[in-house]
Amino acid sequence: MASVTSIYVEVEENENCEYMPLQVFEARDKLVLVKQVWLLEPGRKQEIFDVTGWSSDNGGIPCSAMYAPVSDSGQAEAYIIIGGDWGVRMRPSTNRQDWDLDNPCQWGEPFLWLAEKEDIILC
Numbered sequence: 001m002a003s004v005t006s007i008y009v010e011v012e013e014n015e016n017c018e019y020m021p022l023q024v025f026e027a028r029d030k031l032v033l034v035k036q037v038w039l040l041e042p043g044r045k046q047e048i049f050d051v052t053g054w055s056s057d058n059g060g061i062p063c064s065a066m067y068a069p070v071s072d073s074g075q076a077e078a079y080i081i082i083g084g085d086w087g088v089r090m091r092p093s094t095n096r097q098d099w100d101l102d103n104p105c106q107w108g109e110p111f112l113w114l115a116e117k118e119d120i121i122l123c
Contacts, residue, residue: 007031007068009082011110015101016054017087020110025080031066034081036093036121037112048121049090052099053083054108060086062099067120079120081112088112 005027013019040046053063063084072078081088089099091106100106114120 007070007080007082009080009111011085011087014056014086015060016089016108017110020087023111025068026071028069028071028077031068031082033123034065034067034120035123037081037090037114038119038121039090039112048093050093050095051081051083051088051090051112054086054089055084056086057084060101062089067114069117079114079117081114081120083111 007025007027008022009020009025010022011017011020034051036048037051039049051065053065055061055063065081065083065088067079067081069077070080087108087110089106089108091103095105097103097105
């Protein structure tokens, strides 16, 4: 196992997602690129979603999304997915439209917190 490092996440309010004050997570391994996640979101059917990071460059563009196992006091280990300085963005994997802040099928979050590693699909 890699040495323990900290992951710092702070996202200012932006066009992709709401404000998230500084959060610090204890990483249990290195960050790895992620492509998709299996989510059960309120108001949406449980399915696979594409995930991308979202950067403030050029008014908002996709960038890499990464995941790492982190310490969690409730269950020993959880999984965080982080993106750019504007968080992460999701869309149903069946929706192949371009990433777009105006697309109602897509939405953004400061980061994702998952309980199961099996819900993460790597690049």
